[in-house]
Amino acid sequence: MRFRQRPDNDNTPETIVINGKTVAVVMPAFRAAQTLEATWNAIPAGLVDHALLVDDASDDDTVRRAESLGIEVVVHPENRGYGANQKTCYRTILERNPDIVVMLHPDYQYDPRLMTAMTGMIASGVYEVVIGSRILGGGALDGGMPWWKYAANRFLTGVQNLALGAKLSEYHTGYRAFSADLLRAIDWSDNSDDFVFDNQMLGQVVLAGYTVGEVSVPTRYFEEASSINFRRSVRYGLGVLGVSLAGLACRMGLYRHPLFRRHADRNPA
Numbered sequence: 001m002r003f004r005q006r007p008d009n010d011n012t013p014e015t016i017v018i019n020g021k022t023v024a025v026v027m028p029a030f031r032a033a034q035t036l037e038a039t040w041n042a043i044p045a046g047l048v049d050h051a052l053l054v055d056d057a058s059d060d061d062t063v064r065r066a067e068s069l070g071i072e073v074v075v076h077p078e079n080r081g082y083g084a085n086q087k088t089c090y091r092t093i094l095e096r097n098p099d100i101v102v103m104l105h106p107d108y109q110y111d112p113r114l115m116t117a118m119t120g121m122i123a124s125g126v127y128e129v130v131i132g133s134r135i136l137g138g139g140a141l142d143g144g145m146p147w148w149k150y151a152a153n154r155f156l157t158g159v160q161n162l163a164l165g166a167k168l169s170e171y172h173t174g175y176r177a178f179s180a181d182l183l184r185a186i187d188w189s190d191n192s193d194d195f196v197f198d199n200q201m202l203g204q205v206v207l208a209g210y211t212v213g214e215v216s217v218p219t220r221y222f223e224e225a226s227s228i229n230f231r232r233s234v235r236y237g238l239g240v241l242g243v244s245l246a247g248l249a250c251r252m253g254l255y256r257h258p259l260f261r262r263h264a265d266r267n268p269a
C-alpha cells in the first residue's frame, strides 16, 4: 500500500497547524471521478497532513484520479457498501496516528473550506465530534435537496432526538470530524456495511455521552452529488427508526442491543 502526504507544493507556502494537532481526511468513494478533484482542490491548503480515499470498486476513473492527486488509495476488490467503506477508512487512517480525522464525501456536496473550522473545534478540546449540518442555516432546499429527502430528514431527526435524548439538527450528513480518541472509543466495527452505518455511529456517539458540535454547511445537490434513490432511502429510513428504537430501549434499560454494548456496560440496568 502506498502512502503519500499531500505535497507542500509551490502554491502552499504555509502549513495550517491547529494547536499542534495533525489532521487526516478520509473520503469514502464510489464513482467519484467527476467530482474528486473539485473536492480536493477546495480543501484548505496546508491543513491536511494525511489524505486517504477508499474506493468501493468503482467502475470509473476514481482510483487513477486520486493517485494522480497524491492521495493514498485503498481499493475494495468488490463493492462492499458505504458503511464497509468507512470502516476501511477509519481502520486504515488510525494506523497513521492522526489527532483529528475528517470524513468528507468526495462528491463535492459539502464545502471542504469549512474543514478548518471543524478541525479547530476539535483541536480546541471542547468537542470530540463535529458535524457539518445541511439543516442549520436553513439553506438545504435552496441548495437543491429534494423535498422528500428534506421532509424525511426532519422527521427522522425529530424521532431520533426524542429517542436518544439529544438535540442535533440532523443525523444524516456526510461531513463529520472526529478526534482519533473518539474513533478508538466507539465500537463501530460491527455496524452496518450499508448507509445506516453513519446513523448508528452518531447514535453510539450520543449514547456514549459525547456532545456533538455542529457547523452549518451550504448544501449542493447536483447529479453526481446524489445517487441514492427513493427505494434505498426508504431502507435507510427504516434503519434509522431501528437505531432510534434500539437507543431508546437501551436508555431505558430494557434491551441491550449489540450496537450499544459499551453504553450498556457503563450503565447497567
Ligand SMILES: Nc1nc2c(ncn2[C@@H]2O[C@H](COP(=O)(O)OP(=O)(O)O)[C@@H](O)[C@H]2O)c(=O)[nH]1
Binding pocket: 028, 029, 030, 031, 032, 056, 079, 080, 081, 082, 083, 085, 105, 106, 107, 109, 174, 224, 225, 226, 227, 228
Ligand atoms: N461505498 C459506497 N459508497 C456509495 C455507494 N453508493 C453511494 N455511495 C456514496 O455514498 C455517499 C452518499 O451518497 P449520495 O448519493 O451522495 O447521497 P445523498 O447526497 O445523501 O443524496 C456518496 O459519497 C457516494 O459516493 C456504494 O454502493 N458504495
Ligand SMILES: [Mg+2]
Binding pocket: 105, 107, 109, 174, 225, 226, 227
Ligand atoms: Mg451526496
